[in-house]
Amino acid sequence: MVSYDVAVIGATPGGVMAAVHAARAGRETCLVALNDHLGGMMASGLGVTDTLLSPRKARAPLLDEFFEWVRTHYRETYGDTSEQYRNCNAGLFFEPHVAEGIFEEMVDVPALTVRRRRYPVSAEREGSRVRCVTLESFADEPSVLVDASVFIDATYEGDLAAIAGIPYRVGRESREEYGERFAGRVFVDTENDASLRPGTTGEGDDAVQSYNYRLCLCSDPDNRRNPEKPDGYDRREYLWIVKSWEEMVAYLDERGIEDGMAAGLRSRTSDALADAMTRWMEGDGPPDVGDENRWTRLEDDPYRPVDPIETESLPCPAQTSLLERSGTELLGLFQGGDFEWGKLPNDKHDLNTCDLVGESDAYPEADWDEREEIAKRHRDYVIGFLYFLQNDDAVPSRLQERARKWGLAADEFEDNDNVPFQLYVREARRIKGRETFTEHDALLAEGLDRAPINETAVAIAEYPLDAHDVRPVRRTGTTADGRFFLTELTVPSQIPYGCIVPEDADNLLVPMAISASHVGFQTIRLEPTWIQLGEVAGIAAAESLERGTVPGTLDPTDLQRRLVEVGNTLAFFADFDAKTDEAWVPAVQFLATKGFFRGYEARPEAPLDENTAEVWARSTATLLANAPDDSTRDATERARVLPSTPGNNVESAREFIDDVRQACKGRGMRIISDDCSPRTAADDCGLSGADELSRGDACRIVYRLLTSTDSA
Numbered sequence: 001m002v003s004y005d006v007a008v009i010g011a012t013p014g015g016v017m018a019a020v021h022a023a024r025a026g027r028e029t030c031l032v033a034l035n036d037h038l039g040g041m042m043a044s045g046l047g048v049t050d051t052l053l054s055p056r057k058a059r060a061p062l063l064d065e066f067f068e069w070v071r072t073h074y075r076e077t078y079g080d081t082s083e084q085y086r087n088c089n090a091g092l093f094f095e096p097h098v099a100e101g102i103f104e105e106m107v108d109v110p111a112l113t114v115r116r117r118r119y120p121v122s123a124e125r126e127g128s129r130v131r132c133v134t135l136e137s138f139a140d141e142p143s144v145l146v147d148a149s150v151f152i153d154a155t156y157e158g159d160l161a162a163i164a165g166i167p168y169r170v171g172r173e174s175r176e177e178y179g180e181r182f183a184g185r186v187f188v189d190t191e192n193d194a195s196l197r198p199g200t201t202g203e204g205d206d207a208v209q210s211y212n213y214r215l216c217l218c219s220d221p222d223n224r225r226n227p228e229k230p231d232g233y234d235r236r237e238y239l240w241i242v243k244s245w246e247e248m249v250a251y252l253d254e255r256g257i258e259d260g261m262a263a264g265l266r267s268r269t270s271d272a273l274a275d276a277m278t279r280w281m282e283g284d285g286p287p288d289v290g291d292e293n294r295w296t297r298l299e300d301d302p303y304r305p306v307d308p309i310e311t312e313s314l315p316c317p318a319q320t321s322l323l324e325r326s327g328t329e330l331l332g333l334f335q336g337g338d339f340e341w342g343k344l345p346n347d348k349h350d351l352n353t354c355d356l357v358g359e360s361d362a363y364p365e366a367d368w369d370e371r372e373e374i375a376k377r378h379r380d381y382v383i384g385f386l387y388f389l390q391n392d393d394a395v396p397s398r399l400q401e402r403a404r405k406w407g408l409a410a411d412e413f414e415d416n417d418n419v420p421f422q423l424y425v426r427e428a429r430r431i432k433g434r435e436t437f438t439e440h441d442a443l444l445a446e447g448l449d450r451a452p453i454n455e456t457a458v459a460i461a462e463y464p465l466d467a468h469d470v471r472p473v474r475r476t477g478t479t480a481d482g483r484f485f486l487t488e489l490t491v492p493s494q495i496p497y498g499c500i501v502p503e504d505a506d507n508l509l510v511p512m513a514i515s516a517s518h519v520g521f522q523t524i525r526l527e528p529t530w531i532q533l534g535e536v537a538g539i540a541a542a543e544s545l546e547r548g549t550v551p552g553t554l555d556p557t558d559l560q561r562r563l564v565e566v567g568n569t570l571a572f573f574a575d576f577d578a579k580t581d582e583a584w585v586p587a588v589q590f591l592a593t594k595g596f597f598r599g600y601e602a603r604p605e606a607p608l609d610e611n612t613a614e615v616w617a618r619s620t621a622t623l624l625a626n627a628p629d630d631s632t633r634d635a636t637e638r639a640r641v642l643p644s645t646p647g648n649n650v651e652s653a654r655e656f657i658d659d660v661r662q663a664c665k666g667r668g669m670r671i672i673s674d675d676c677s678p679r680t681a682a683d684d685c686g687l688s689g690a691d692e693l694s695r696g697d698a699c700r701i702v703y704r705l706l707t708s709t710d711s712a
Contacts, residue, residue: 001132004030004113006541007148009120009133012040013527014511014534015154016103017062021538022150023112027545030146031107032135033116037421038107040156042527043100044413044422045214047350048342049092051528052462056090058578059460060532061567062106067091069102074345084345093344096216096412096420118144119368123164128506128552130164138368150541150551151508154534157364158429158513166502166510167432170364172470172482172518175202180439180519182465182486187478193485199475208364208427209468209482210355213382213420216409220347224407225418229387230380237381238388348409354382357472357480364428375423383419426468427525433515435498439465442493442523445636449599450491453635456556457494457570457593458540458563459532464490465522490523492572492600494593497540497556500533506552509537532568539563561707564589574600583685584696587703594623594706595638596699604696608656611647613698617659620702621667653687656698660705681705 006022008015011033019031037043053059055067070091078084088094107114118135121143125131132147153160158168175183182188184202189195218224342350356378363374389395389403408418435456442465445452470482499515502508511533516524524530536559537551543562544554564570564586569578571592578585588602596616608616619638651659660678681704682688687697 001145001147002030003147004028005148005545006030006150006152006538007133007146008032008152008154008538009160010034010040010153010155010512011038011103011114012154012156012512012530012534013042013066013103014530014537015040015152016107016534017060017531018152018154018509018511018534018538018541019112020062020106020109021535022541023107023109025538025542025546026111027542029109029112030148031112031114032118032120032146033114034119034155035138035421036116036415037100038114039100039103040527041214041422041424042094043096043103044424045096045216045350045420046424046527047094047096047099047214047216047344047348048352049528050463050526051092053528053572054090055092056577056579058567059528059569060535062535063528063531064567064579066102066106066531069105070094070098073098073102078345087343087345093350095344095346095348095409115144117141120160120163123160125164125505128504129550130505130508133160133163149507149545152534152537152541153508153510154512154537156425156428156512158431158510161431161502161508161510161513162365162429164505164508166505166508168429168513169432169518170429171206171208171361172204174204177204178436178438178440178517180517182439182467182484182519183517185471185481186484187475187481188484190477190479193479193487194489197475197478199478199481207358207361207470207482209360209470210357211360211363211378211426212353212355212424213379214424215351215382215386215420216344216412217349217351217406218347218409218412219349219405223347223410225410226390226404226407227383227387229391230383232380233384233387235388235392235394238385238392239394348412349406351382354385355468356381357469360425363423363425371423378423379419427518427521429513430518430521431510431513431515432503433499433510434501434503435496435515437493437495437499437514437516437520437524439517439519441495441520442490444491447640448636450597450639451493453571453593453595453639454494454496455593455595455635456496456498456560458497458500458536458556458559458568459495459529460492460569460572461495461523461526461529462490462492462572463523463526463529465519467519467522493523494571495524495529495533497536497559500537501552507550509540509551511537536563536568539566539568557707560590560593561586571597572600573597573602575602576604582696584694584700587699588696590703590707591699593635595619595635596642596702598639598642598644602695604694604699606646606695607650608693608695608698609643609647610649610651610655611643612695613647613651613656613659615642616698616702617656617663618666620660620705621663621669623706624664625667625669650692651698652690653682653693653697653701654690656693656701657682657688660702678705681708 005027006029008019009032011031015031016038019029023029058064070088074085074088117138120133121136122134123130130151132145135144135146151160162168172184184204185200187197187199189197342352344350359377363371390400410418413419413421441452443451465486467482467484469480472480474480500509500511502510512530514524539562540551540554540559543559544551560570567578570589578589584604588604596619657678679688682701684704685700687701
């Protein structure tokens, strides 16, 4: 048996960050990789980072560090005026081997041991604690028994949680379970993802969204290798591509589509997102779907179809039609232009196509031999796709010629025939945690200009609710069953700590196979969010060990304090960057989980008006009272009573201190020592005078009071 403070199973990006933080905190840490590689999908072809936030806008320290490593690599290797540096998109886009090299550098920490080609097969528990885990070897080496104080399951599949007996789900919940509009069997309109079409039943099942391999293609003749025909190749699987070519061109031309992604949020910069938030706050509302539909009772839902037999189901090839899915990519490949989305440095592209719909369902609970069979089927399918385009007589010669200009990047995955080592497992198991993130957590809350506020939030999500095809069937005028991309509905949200803490295990954290509904999971399942959650898990592990406890009994408030002090973002704001070197940043981030802001603007430098001061004082007293039966304990409810417009008069620090004292007296409270009084908190911040008080500085006073007092 080998013993560690922290054992992280799964060298995904989130797993690497969890292990790195724990080790940098001085905790003996073990990171277990399922193969010889570190970095999961980011090192296995997913070179385009899906996030709406600029990489220069702070989110989590280790994520920010990764992006800086990418920028540094391309700047120092090629120069800051080079095409390579420009194409790295400030660190968001990178070649797979570059990402893997960065992860290898990051794990070079004295307290960190990396064990490769290992997978968990059994776990011993004692009550609510996982005591040890047995690791088998893919390399036929002896098994290893690992003992640790804290375990972190950072696999995409949730394998450690499963063998530890943690309850989990696979597939889609029914619409009724959480009252989610897009749950279960769902067909959305091809022109408006917010509109459900006939055939939608909301019925749950055990199907998962489609997987694929993210090939890294290259157009450099000296660094490309055209693939050979894979075993089991059947050209009939791809003939539909050629059949729909003319229809595809007409479809794109008719709609004037030049860049299919330009209209989506994928291409939005942080500034553009901030502009969108500003428009929403000014009352324009998200396009196409108004608030009157957003909060309609399910039984009155105007989008809910009542006749599922309006049209017959239409057959859909295993790969969703490139007419809808990847038309611009094919136009770029075959008509002389580059498909810009997915463009990586050094003439490479991240090819996100060839989802093999309906052939991933067995993967989450399969053993490793069965998983390899499923993975091989996906590999052969995407390689066969490229081979078909380059060689089949059914493909017009001009298209073949264009396709042959792209091949597998010869300097990537050299130990795996230039094919990524990791199948893109978009979704597998999802644990049952102490809290569950659902669709509602990613939409605007009724009466607010932001998503619901979660008092135990430890991370953010911001990417649109984005589900790939679940079943290979569609209907007239719809996308395939299960597919939606809710760009105009989804807003930045908060992920509660309880989502990564299993129901009945105190020393196990699960930041990847998180507790979420199928729909809610779609805004979380992006690598930047997983990285932040992995880092949170590493911080929670180190913090609990420092306090002599376990993550499951760690006070979320203590964890939040640690997170904001080291620079983690707990709430998105459009009007300031968490990297800002201002004393109020941790306070604003912390109070954003307590209901102190009703929208995506904090306005920390604006004067504190009397109306806001009064509500903040009452909220402060409520939080100090710690009355669990008080309805105002709910952070979203506290935010709803905030004034929508500032008051006329401006508060001084002295006046705000009096407001807080009076609010405490109004609740029958007394501050039991001078060390924890509002005035002491203000003095500690240097803010006890009669000068005009800013909102940010008022937050500093409240933060100091809430995190250092003992009240009765």
